[in-house]
Amino acid sequence: MYVKQISIFVENRKGRLEDVCTCLDENGINIKSIILADTNEYGLIRMIVSDVDKAKLVLKEAGFSTIITNVVAIKFPHTKGMLKKLLEIFSEEELNIEYMYGLSTTTEEAIIVFKTSDNEKAVNLIENKGGEYGIAIIEESNI
Amino acid sequence: MIWNETKECMSRDEMSALQSARLVKTVNRVYHNVEFYRKKMQAVGIEPGDIKGIEDISKLPYTTKDDLRDNYPFGLFAVPQSEIVRIHASSGTTGKATVVGYTRKDIDIWSECVSRALSTAGVGKDDIIQVAYGYGLFTGGLGLHYGAENTGATVVPMSTGNTKKLITMMEDFGATAIACTPSYLLHIAETIKEMGVKDKIKLKAAVCGAEPWTEQMRIQIEEELGINAFDIYGLSEIMGPGVAMDCKFHKGLHVYEDHFLPEIITPDTLEPAAPGEVGELVFTTLTKEGLPLIRYRTKDLTSIDYSTCECGRTLARISRFKGRSDDMLIIRGVNVFPSQIEAALLEMGETSPHYMMIVDRENNLDTLEIQVEVEERFFTDEIRQLEQLSKKIGNAIHQALGISAKIKLVEPKTIERSMGKAKHVIDNRKLV
Numbered sequence: 001m002y003v004k005q006i007s008i009f010v011e012n013r014k015g016r017l018e019d020v021c022t023c024l025d026e027n028g029i030n031i032k033s034i035i036l037a038d039t040n041e042y043g044l045i046r047m048i049v050s051d052v053d054k055a056k057l058v059l060k061e062a063g064f065s066t067i068i069t070n071v072v073a074i075k076f077p078h079t080k081g082m083l084k085k086l087l088e089i090f091s092e093e094e095l096n097i098e099y100m101y102g103l104s105t106t107t108e109e110a111i112i113v114f115k116t117s118d119n120e121k122a123v124n125l126i127e128n129k130g131g132e133y134g135i136a137i138i139e140e141s142n143i
Numbered sequence: 144m145i146w147n148e149t150k151e152c153m154s155r156d157e158m159s160a161l162q163s164a165r166l167v168k169t170v171n172r173v174y175h176n177v178e179f180y181r182k183k184m185q186a187v188g189i190e191p192g193d194i195k196g197i198e199d200i201s202k203l204p205y206t207t208k209d210d211l212r213d214n215y216p217f218g219l220f221a222v223p224q225s226e227i228v229r230i231h232a233s234s235g236t237t238g239k240a241t242v243v244g245y246t247r248k249d250i251d252i253w254s255e256c257v258s259r260a261l262s263t264a265g266v267g268k269d270d271i272i273q274v275a276y277g278y279g280l281f282t283g284g285l286g287l288h289y290g291a292e293n294t295g296a297t298v299v300p301m302s303t304g305n306t307k308k309l310i311t312m313m314e315d316f317g318a319t320a321i322a323c324t325p326s327y328l329l330h331i332a333e334t335i336k337e338m339g340v341k342d343k344i345k346l347k348a349a350v351c352g353a354e355p356w357t358e359q360m361r362i363q364i365e366e367e368l369g370i371n372a373f374d375i376y377g378l379s380e381i382m383g384p385g386v387a388m389d390c391k392f393h394k395g396l397h398v399y400e401d402h403f404l405p406e407i408i409t410p411d412t413l414e415p416a417a418p419g420e421v422g423e424l425v426f427t428t429l430t431k432e433g434l435p436l437i438r439y440r441t442k443d444l445t446s447i448d449y450s451t452c453e454c455g456r457t458l459a460r461i462s463r464f465k466g467r468s469d470d471m472l473i474i475r476g477v478n479v480f481p482s483q484i485e486a487a488l489l490e491m492g493e494t495s496p497h498y499m500m501i502v503d504r505e506n507n508l509d510t511l512e513i514q515v516e517v518e519e520r521f522f523t524d525e526i527r528q529l530e531q532l533s534k535k536i537g538n539a540i541h542q543a544l545g546i547s548a549k550i551k552l553v554e555p556k557t558i559e560r561s562m563g564k565a566k567h568v569i570d571n572r573k574l575v
């Protein structure tokens with residue numbers, strides 16, 4: 001139901017993002033999606049990878065603080081207004097989106113990842129109300 | 144366990160009488176054998192006969208580290224070089240090293256003091272102790288080594304350098320005790336956790352010294368390793384580790400007063416401090432042959448308690464150090480000790496005690512930045528929470544120091560781990 005995301009704490013020093021990528025690459029881990037949230041001094045790298053447990057292990061060995069978080073991945077038809085529709089469903093139930101980012105898009109459909117204030121509720125909402133708009137949950141194994 | 148009950152539990156009157164007799168002898172010896180002392184005493188119009196007991200101590204002039212440097216290397220030795228069997232030296236931050244020399248009897252007394260200290264920590268002949276202080280010119284390694292041998296313990300001279308090897312041997316040998324700096328022990332504890340061997344370790348006691356540390360840090364070490372940790376104090380000029388030692392009641396460090404006479408003075412006026420007041424610790428050695436020191440100013444700030452301890456020892460206790468007057472920083476006119484920051488961080492319990500203070504000056508204003516490591520257990524997935532964490536740290540520091548600091552969260556293990564004395568301050572103001 002959820003997708004496991006790994007977040008990494010990095011200082012805003014030159015080459016740190018590269019160090020993370022090199023470390024994963026050397027261990028044969030694929031990055032499926034990545035987003036960087038940063039402040040003046042430090043950043044959070046959030047990633048969906050091919051093997052999240054192994055990623056945590058190798059990054060820890062390389063000296064990084066990491067955390068695995070459950071996020072929700074959904075797909076929806078690539079048509080105008082779909083994202084707005086999704087946000088409407090959430091806001092009606094007073095769900096806040098903490099963050100979201102794209103995973104992949106084709107001409108037909110888009111896949112996005114997000115974390116809300118209540119992931120369980122979000123999943124229920126999509127399962128109940130998403131269907132009529134073609135919005136569906138994606139399992140980790142299908143990413 | 145009390146190593147030398149006669150000396151450690153004697154009545155205050157007996158102690159004063161013993162100290163007085165030894166002081167008179169020491170003053171005579173330095174007056175006749177060391178030109179420096181003779182001239183200094185003559186300059187203030189004092190002769191050995193004027194010193195009849197410890198009540199006359201304040202008539203004597205002070206000795207400082209500069210005096211040791213000025214008389215580099217052997218100028219203050221009170222015996223011919225042929226009587227000296229060991230040399231130690233501490234590298235000063237500026238200029239020449241401070242050189243100290245020991246006769247065979249000095250080494251024996253040092254070992255006796257360390258044996259008293261180890262017994263206080265519950266370490267005896269059945270124990271296996273790893274000495275993980277640096278061996279060499281620094282007094283920590285050899286001082287603990289000879290003392291632990293004198294105790295009859297099995298001594299493993301690890302020195303510093305290879306933490307994983309130390310832990311493997313700790314596990315394989317079933318070591319029950321360790322002697323090292325507190326910050327190195329914390330690093331060892333971290334590494335034990337990483338290696339996942341905590342349940343294979345038989346360690347029960349740690350004797351830590353050579354740098355000031357806080358009560359909170361002691362408690363953290365004890366909890367992380369499941370051991371008892373004790374503070375051992377010493378300085379090479381006076382002898383090395385084993386001048387004073389913490390007991391299990393942790394209400395101050397027992398000074399081995401039959402060998403070292405402590406005083407507390409007010410650093411500004413150089414007058415004796417009121418009883419119980421915090422001031423600079425001053426020592427006069429009472430039995431040292433090689434390098435006797437008269438009223439040596441340690442720069443360490445503490446207070447003395449002469450009441451009998453719950454452990455039964457009558458030896459005076461010096462309170463846990465507030466820091467060295469040397470380590471004290473003046474930031475925006477406020478006196479700041481690095482140990483206050485350590486205490487504040489540990490009290491919060493949400494960060495590692497590894498920190499670095501960076502002091503600078505911008506537009507004639509002092510700035511203080513404190514780098515704190517974001518340990519995995521405190522890391523969250525949201526920027527907002529990380530920002531709250533640094534705000535919380537900032538508030539705790541502000542409360543502890545009375546000045547505000549900029550908090551910078553840094554990656555784990557990026558602050559240098561020291562095997563010797565931990566470095567906690569970078570003061571860039573000196574460069575201006």
Ligand SMILES: [Zn+2]
Nearest residue numbers: 390452454456
């Ligand atoms: Zn005691």
